[in-house]
Amino acid sequence: MKHFSLSLCIADLMILLYTNTNQEHDFLANKYEDYIVTDSQEKTAVVSIACGFEHREKEIPSFVFKESVIERFGLFSEFFRKILMGVLNTHDGALLHASSIVYKNQGFIFIGHEGAGKTTIRKLLNNYVSLGDDTAIIRIRGEKTYLYGSPLYQRTKRSYPNKRVLICGIFSLKQAKYALINDLDLNQQVKALSSNVFLSGLKEFNNENRKLSLTLFTLGQQQLVHNLSFAKTSPVSKVLKIFAQKPWQKKSIKNLLVQASTVFVQELQDHVVWSKGVADRDFLTQCLIINEHSWIFEFGSQRILKVIADKIIGNQEEAYHHSLVFKKIKQFKEIKVLPTIVVVRKENNFVIIDGNHRALAWYLHNKNNLTGEILVLVGDLKNNFKENSKIFAYL
Structure with a gap:
């Protein structure tokens, strides 16, 4: 009895399909047109599927689909999917x-x-x-x-x-x-x-x-x-594009920590698991300014970055942190480089332990724009970190 064969190449792996009729062959050829390979393309088959009749290969796993592939293509698709799982899982x-x-x-x-x-x-x-x-x-x-x-x-x-x-x-x-x-x-x-x-x-x-x-x-x-x-509403494509840039991927966490050599970063290093990241401007709305005396003196107990940014714009006084933020904004207008900040995750917020002025300036600099992506080094506290630790008071 004459049979018809079809060779498919999926993930650089060859799968053989056999049919009883030319009509079934053409039907499957139309469904999988982009995956068909010719005999001249030499590949060793890893599995075979016979449709509507019994056929077994000696050297490779072989399966039989007993229904009509034309009338039951949905069922065949699920059958094919399961076989493909096994093929992939056993071939890296x-x-x-x-x-x-x-x-x-x-x-x-x-x-x-x-x-x-x-x-x-x-x-x-x-x-x-x-x-x-x-x-x-x-x-x-x-x-x-x-x-x-x-x-x-x-x-x-x-x-x-x-x-x-x-x-x-x-x-x-x-x-x-x-x-x-x-x-x-x-x-x-x-x-x-x-x-x-x-x-x-x-x-x-x-x-x-x-x-x-x-x-x-x-x-x-x-x-x-x-x-x-x-x-x-996130600008996901912009964040992904920045992530894909090789210069950022090649930056090591060790070098980023050296660049952010503040006392807070140094004291936390043994208590935190660090990861590199890319975030959008909305991420900054979830950030808290570090709980440090000079910030408290200037802004009181308020620590939410977004609120402090609004205060800075609404009251452009010559105070220490105000001045540094406006200086950073001027730098951002002159130099088109994404800033990096270091944060520690605390419950549902992120505390900035290095780059508070950069973060505020970047947030304000991009206030009316659709941009504002920023590079971040995210720290997650280890289980052995004690809340009564001296450094915890800054978080």
């Missing part, structure tokens, strides 16, 4: 529950639980090419990790382009009143990924769990996963 890859975009030939992937904001992010970034609205195919190749186009029919009911781009970042989403991208440690990265991957559970894929765990650990070592807090 993964299928993430995520949305993705491409910017300047770099991949940006957004993960998170239901309601975290994947749909919202997609709407905020709808001007960019997408390689998947509900799932993202990733695979490690050598020392690099790539995002691939997905042939899986998702919420948009369409297959995405067969494209491969280097991953710039994977972002774990969290809704907030501001936009902030900041780094995660290795354990946090692996945990975020583990909550957003799929397992096939198919017996044909040996050691699927172990191989996937190794892949996720490698992704964490590559420091690809970051936190992205954002609001529905």
